Each structure stands twice: as structure tokens, then as C-alpha cells.
Amino acid sequence: MVGHSERFGPGVPKELDRYLIPSEQIVFMLRRHWVVLAEPTATGVLGLIILAWVSNQTSGLFVQILTVLWLLLLSRLLLKAWEWYDELFIATDRRLMLVHGIVTRQVDIMPMSKVTDMRYDRTVTGQILGYGKFVMESAGQDQALSTINYIPDSDLHYQQISQIIFAPSERKLTQKATAPGSRVPISEPEQAWWRRKN
Template sequence: MAGHSERHGPGVPKELDRYLVPSEQIVFLLRRHWVVLAEPFITTMLGLVLLAVVSARVEDTFETILTVLWLLLLCRLIIVAWEWWLELVVATDKRLMLVHGIITRQVDIMPMSKVTDMRYDRTVTGQIFGYGKFVMESAGQDQALSTINYIPDSDLHYQQISQLIFAPGEPRLMQRSGSGSSRVPVSEPEQAWWRRKN
């Protein structure tokens, strides 16, 4: 993923030029929330503390076994962090993509035109740390990408995806309802009676 995209500008990995068509516009590009690294990091640190405490009280053979086990935890942390760094969530004006995998790169997509409904979940920890989960439903068929968890700044990205799915690019009039101050987007038909010319 070295280098930047010539087509989409700085900050966009060159790798994405292989997956995006020239007419696509990137709405957002992000990595999952850092909280996915919390458990491997805490486990590795606790293992190190345990190794430091126990190694002074046990035989050399048992200390070697504990050291090897801790090195396995460290390797796991490095692999999870590397995978987190390489994984990208990309939303364009045409589709939602998840690019992932270390050795075999995989691209899961959900075309925006296929999304019929979308659920937005925020657990208690998600509300505390600022991440959420998107669950998308499509019309009558399974898609490669239906759930994305650990989305940072999830309120903002939910609004951006909702705009793409439910109000794609057309100018909208905002009509105030008579009972309250809420606004409802209204799309006027092209051939409405008040637009017809006699």
C-alpha cells in the first residue's frame, strides 16, 4: 500500500486505484476504531507482567516456556496491528468497500443501489469510546459485505452513508411539517402539474 493515489490525491493509498473506477468519488476512507487493538495489547502487557513476576520464582525450564508463550502473544499483537493498519473501509458515491487481508487481499463490496435498509448500532462501550456498527440489508440476495463493526466517528459516517443511500445526489426541498419543527426531505416529481407548460 505504499504511495498515494494519483487519481484521488494525497491521503488515499495507491492500492485503491486498482479497485475504484475513474468516475467514483470517495466520500470517506478510514480504518476501524483503535479499540480492536485493545484486547491483544492488554493481553500482551498482562503476559509481560506475569512473566516478570513469575520468572524470578520458577526454574529455568519453566521460565523458558513462559517466555515462548509471551513471545507468541507479542507476535499475535503485531499481526493484529498489521492487519488493522492494512484494512480500509471506503465509501464512494457508488458502493461501500472493505479492503482487508495481509497475504491475500480481499475486497468486499456492497453497491449503494442494492441497499434497501440499514441499521446503526452503538453498544455502551461504543458510546463511551466513539464507535458503532452498520448492518446493511439488500433486496433478496446475500452480498459480500453486510456488516461493518468498529466504525470511528460513527454518527458522522452514518449520516454520510444515509445521504448516499436514501438521497443520492438530487436536490431536495425541505418542507416544514405543520405540527412541529421537524424537517422532512421532499422530492418533487419532474412532471408535476404545477411544472407543466400548456
């Protein structure tokens, strides 16, 4: 994700120009909550502590094996951090998108018009740390994007998505009422019965 979008402005990666159409408006764009990196980070730190303790007690082949194992844990942490940074969850006025993958780039899409219901879950940990999970239900077949977990500021983003999904008819009515030339001209026939003179 090098560079910024010319179409959507600073802060929006240039890559999104390939996936978004010009008339779409970005409602929000975010990365998953940092808690997804907690387990790999804790594992890496714990591995380093064990390696340091064993190195003080002994030396030789066992320490070398532990060093290799810790380097694998460190590589895993770096890979998870790269995946986290490279993954974007985007909501536009037309669809939800999850852009992810390092080697193979994938774009999961759920059109807003297909969402029939939306569930919002927050575990105890999620309430403490400030993240939640969205579960979308759609009419028809299973969609590529149905569950999005570890959403930061989930209360705010839930309200933003709900406003798009569940209030489109109100927006359409408002747009029609305010649109110029929205009235349909009515013409009456000249020979209508109420115009005839006896």
C-alpha cells in the first residue's frame, strides 16, 4: 500500500483506486484492533525470557535450538504485524469491503443492499479493550464477507453502518423531495366529461 489515492485524498491508500468506483463515498476505513497482535507479541516476549534464562543456566546445542525456535516466533510476530498493517476494512455508502492478503491480495465484498440483518457482539474483553464483532446476514447465498471481528470503536462504526443499511429509504425520499424537477406534469384531456358544456 504505497502512496495515497488521488481520487479519495490523503490517508486513503492508492491501492483502493482499483477497487472503489468514483461515485462511492468512504464512510470509514480502519485496521482491526491491536488485540490481534497480543498473542503473537506475548509468545515472542515469553520465548525471549525463556531463552535468556536458559542461556544463563547452560550453553551448547540446547541454547542454539531454543534460539532458532525464538527466531521462528519472532518471524511469526513480524508476519502477523505485516498482515495486520496491510489489511483494511472499508465501509462505503454502497458496500463493505475487507482487503487482505500479502502474497495473494483478496477483496471480500458485501453490498449494503444485500444486508438484511446485522448482529453486533461484544465480549467482556471487547468491552474492556474497545472492540466488537459484526455479523451480517444477507438474502440468498452465503456472502464472502459475513463476519468481521476485532473492530475498534465498534459502537461508532456500528451506528455508521446501521445508518446506511437501515435508513436508505428515508434518504431516497429526502433526495426526491429536494431534487429539482421531481414533480411529474399532469395533463388533463380537453374533452373530459367535467369540461363539457351541456
